[in-house]
Amino acid sequence: QVQLQESGPGLVKPSETLSLTCTVSGVSIRSYYWSWIRQPPGKGLEWMGYIYYSGLTTYNPSLMSRVTMSIDTSKNQFSLKLMSVTAADTAVYYCVTGPFYFASWGQGTLVTVSS
């Protein structure tokens, strides 16, 4: 049973970098592709990108200039960095399995962008 848990600051200042980590348990991080999906409060879902254990990444073109994903196989973790955040980046951020459909989800973590 795959389990995912997001962690990171819940408050980020405008223009700064949002950083989140997802800790995977129950399975080797080498077993799947891993994505980040976000959901602004009361709104829909946006796929941000995926990473594979090899370091292969694919990002949503809408975010490509600001997003970086990385993976640490020794810790069974993968991470998200989103630069130059604005209030529009306020959202619940989920780490999930899969590059194209998403079978397992973390509980999500709310990140608020505010000074």
Add this chain to the structure above:
Amino acid sequence: DILMTQSPSSLSASVGDRVTITCRASQSIDKYLNWYQQKSGKAPKLLIFAASTLQSGVPSRFSGSGSGTEFTLTINTLQPDDFATYFCQQSFSSPPTFGGGTMVDIK
């Protein structure tokens, strides 16, 4: 990006009803269509992938159909646990995109 449009955006139904939600894609996506259920304050849950394949553990009252640009999610004999928001998502091309959601609430 492929635009996914769901209808209706919300509906009211009673326990025992049959509910149908429609999802349309802005271009053909073959059968690369997935459905999720999201309850308030929780992460989405995958219900159906590849248009009609039920994810393990999902009750058989959920079913999906369609191909190309038009898809439906049907819930037979609506149960109290089914009141939630439902999203469709295409996995035909990158970036994967979601519909705006359909909220199913109690009549």
